[in-house]
Amino acid sequence: xxxxxxxxxxxxxxxxxxxxxxxxxxxxxxxxxxxxxxxxxxxxxxxxxxxxxxxxxxxxxxxxxxxxxxxxxxxxxxxxxxxxxxxxxxxxxxxxxxxxxxxxxxxxxxx
Amino acid sequence: xxxxxxxxxxxxxxxxxxxxxxxxxxxxxxxxxxxxxxxxxxxxxxxxxxxxxxxxxxxxxxxxxxxxxxxxxxxxxxxxxxxxxxxxxxxxxxxxxxxxxxxxxxxxxxx
Numbered sequence: 001x002x003x004x005x006x007x008x009x010x011x012x013x014x015x016x017x018x019x020x021x022x023x024x025x026x027x028x029x030x031x032x033x034x035x036x037x038x039x040x041x042x043x044x045x046x047x048x049x050x051x052x053x054x055x056x057x058x059x060x061x062x063x064x065x066x067x068x069x070x071x072x073x074x075x076x077x078x079x080x081x082x083x084x085x086x087x088x089x090x091x092x093x094x095x096x097x098x099x100x101x102x103x104x105x106x107x108x109x110x111x
Numbered sequence: 112x113x114x115x116x117x118x119x120x121x122x123x124x125x126x127x128x129x130x131x132x133x134x135x136x137x138x139x140x141x142x143x144x145x146x147x148x149x150x151x152x153x154x155x156x157x158x159x160x161x162x163x164x165x166x167x168x169x170x171x172x173x174x175x176x177x178x179x180x181x182x183x184x185x186x187x188x189x190x191x192x193x194x195x196x197x198x199x200x201x202x203x204x205x206x207x208x209x210x211x212x213x214x215x216x217x218x219x220x221x222x
Contacts, residue, residue: 002180052136054141056169058167064114076117077114077116078115078134079113079115080134081113
């Protein structure tokens with residue numbers, strides 16, 4: 001199936017108040033991540049992965065940290081995360097939607 | 112620069128009422144495409160490219176055609192376009208924002 005409709009997407013809980021749904025080709029994965037637990041008092045613990053990542057902010061505002069440098073992002077902004085570089089977010093609004101994209105695909109998200 | 116802010120992004124006109132701005136890593140490109148010329152009476156001419164594509168609908172509604180099969184998409188929906196498969200859109204609302212992502216990057220968009 002080519003299209004993934006939000007109305008009937010398979011949503012995966014990832015933490016309290018957070019869930020995702022996704023769509024991918026063989027080498028490109030797009031993941032909509034909905035946060036409903038903000039604002040948060042501090043950033044999440046940083047993480048890294050060998051996948052390159054580009055993120056679009058579709059709702060809300062965040063502080064997006066790449067290697068400890070913070071970028072304040074709001075709807076319409078994008079950010080590029082190189083492979084293997086630690087990154088994380090701090091939510092500045094209650095609701096946030098990030099559209100994370102990855103190459104290669106996050107096979108760990110398909111389990 | 113890691114972040115691309117909508118407020119000061121370099122926008123590229125692509126047609127009357129249509130423009131884009133983008134952000135990328137070496138192998139992954141995200142392109143925000145703003146259409147302000149809808150609704151359109153018929154689909155644009157189909158096109159194809161060797162790049163895999165996944166698109167997120169950030170604003171408005173479209174009919175997204177892949178190989179002549181139409182999918183009606185609205186905000187929050189995604190669609191996957193395999194490499195080399197003809198695809199196009201027909202706008203159903205005046206304003207539409209698509210977040211197109213590609214692997215490999217669209218080098219033609221960096222000229």
